Amino acid sequence: MPTETDIWSPEPEEYELVREEILRAPRLFASCELDRDDDEWELTGGRVCAWGLAFDNRAEVISTDGRGHGSFCSPARAAELYARTSEVRLVYP
Template identity: 35%
Template structure:
């Protein structure tokens, strides 16, 4: 870092030189990062199109629900939406009266399956 570049700032860099902010061990830092990711992860959902009265259904899109918006991607490509909420996606997946779009929140998905 040259003298023209300011040092990093933010809540974790304020006292970077003090003994109170000693570096974490590799395992402790890994746990800290996993907690950070877990706490800030968006919630995944699917937009399912149901046909008839519980006759058939398929996943039309996947989405990520953030605190302030939802991102939705169609399963066949070509569709990508940034919306205010997951529920806002439903109107885009209702092509006729026989098709009912639904939001489905998957059960928890673990990497250790």
């Protein structure tokens, strides 16, 4: 009997039962903070400040340091939180 932690390898007819749900998997994204030279405004570095999952109707985000997390209506709204203090871009790997 399978346990809750077993990896399921469905038979073709079993897969068809869950196929539509699996195809609606959330999309991974990163909120990336960019560093610029104050005088020349040239890009000097960057880092990922948060990772997120974009669902059909929301985005779930957690900061890379693990101290911040939240639910937002979209990835763009989540990025706005980080953009308050720095230049931020969304990246879909």
